[in-house]
Amino acid sequence: MQLTVASGKGGVGKSSITASLAYLLSKSRKIVALDADADTPNLEILLNVENWKEKRPFEGERVAVIDPKKCTGCGICALHCPYECIYPESGYYRVNEILCEGCNVCSIVCPHEDVISFKPTVPGYVKWGITSYGFPLVTAELLPGRPNSGKLVFEAKKRAKQFERDLLLIDAAAGIGCSVIASLNGSDYVLVVVEPTEVSLFDAERLLKIVNHFGLKAVAVINKFDVNRDFSERLESHFEEKGIKVVGKIPYDRSVVEALIRGKPVVEEYPGSPFSKALERVVQSLEELL
């Protein structure tokens, strides 16, 4: 069983909600959590992994290298590079190794032999550890500026599935790009987190197009619903019309930031808070679905 938390828009509460969901769901099921926000993974701050049991480099990637002694400075490689990451540098050309995705274009168009070669590179890591709540957390961690977060997320998912738990709970990245698509793939349910703003709805709609495209099932949760009740009501009827069940409405609650600062899931640190009560109802609804 795979449940993926996504939103399109960033900063709407995916990680706070995922951490609390993981805490509550782990009481009744065997779960593994996956932080698939490879650019900026933060779930570990809330789920408290003391020791990473394993940190495996993401291998198989490579970058082009231009030999400055042999390069004649013709610049044909730079003209053809689809990533536009080759730059002139005092008489020769240099590959920006951070941006290079390792395609063969520069080496094919280079008129000389042996000027351009490839070397292996590590754009990120897949790591895992046991959280202080007893279940494992797998994290995809991309190094700053590097490409291929989608492939990295696929690797991390493979690792997470090896735990053979009943439920794989994924915290996806913001956006709707390759890493989010990699996260959504194989979901039994996608939990779409949305705030009552036009911006959040716009991004959620874009996400839902992909969810539908893959034939996945989505449910929604409205976060901070009470900051704009009118819009929240519109959201509810909008989702209902589309056949998307709203499994929860979470009020704005200062304890979310407080718990974040203390590095704990809200439901553990402030069990009686409005956020926690709403989350418990979300879990009840999810349990019925799952």
Added chain:
Amino acid sequence: MIISVSGGKGGTGKSTVSTNLAILLKEFTLVDLDVEAPNDHILLNVNLSEGIPVKLFKPKFNHEYCTGCGKCAEVCNDNAIVLNREGKPILLEDLCAGCTACKLICPERGAIEDDFKVVGHIYENKTPYGFKLITGELLEGEERTYKVLLETKKRALKEGGNLIFDTAAGAGNSIFKALEGSDIVVAVTEPTPFGARDLEKILYTTSYLRLKTVIVINKSGVGDEEEILSLSERYGCPIVGRIPYSEEIIKCYFSKTPIVNTDLPEAKVFYEIKERILEEVKCS
């Protein structure tokens, strides 16, 4: 002049800062490079219209001219080309990154022709505030964020003049590409452990790119700023403004009223941020 607005974490207020800065700076074109979730047009009450398609190369194989040498499949770093029983290529379109390596290596004339698929759109619209908005938008279901961003940025640079780049959440290669060449990067963050941790990734990237970077703390007052202060010191990036957490700002967001066009005391903060940014660019 190019001002880029970034920050790492999502929802810290990048678009709020970008749109308000654009209104204050007047002679700038705002460029929404958050191509997976472009939102500036919503905050500015602009309908995106007449998109220019972003086309990504894909090979069209003509098997009649193909000798079955298999070089195209060999050279494809994305494993997007498989060979059929006669050794002739078939494209797995979803895997193709459009790099053109197959076409470049093919020794047979006419065996691989240019084809393309549309992966996104670029929109150019006038805003009600006078300045121009250029928006890059990735097509839903497509994965080539970098390509759409690259083409949107190139189009903006071609038009020239002063630009504000609003970037996406995250810190991967497309953010790196967005920030490249900026005169100043404005990193918008929030005083939480998430905000600080993601900010560091952006500061790491901009220090690698040797870009002048300043920090804006949004939702100031909700948490502890200590970590952000120490990052500011460590990377030599001054804090140029603190936007308070305020109900009024949230109301502006809902009603799509730019804060700088109100009489709210919060508007003053944006004026100060604008002045500080211009000063910092002048100093460098």
